[in-house]
Amino acid sequence: MKQKKTIWACGIVKQPVEIGKSAEYYQNGIWRTTAKVLRVIELADDYIKFETGRLRYCIEFNKANTNVMARAA
Numbered sequence: 001m002k003q004k005k006t007i008w009a010c011g012i013v014k015q016p017v018e019i020g021k022s023a024e025y026y027q028n029g030i031w032r033t034t035a036k037v038l039r040v041i042e043l044a045d046d047y048i049k050f051e052t053g054r055l056r057y058c059i060e061f062n063k064a065n066t067n068v069m070a071r072a073a
Contacts, residue, residue, distance in 0.1 A: 006056040013059050017043075017050055025059050 011027035023034045034052050041049040047060045 010060045
């Protein structure tokens, strides 16, 4: 079985990340949208790990800034 490529990023993630829906994250001044989330692997205060059909994501963030940016978008 081929291992999925992992995307490592530092940014802001719109919460909640839901299974069956695309996730959105802000990185380097750009909002990005993923494919549909298949599984949330881990959610901590400063990062989230989840996977789509082809990729795994590990996005580090600051929750204090997450809510501010999500409202502004």
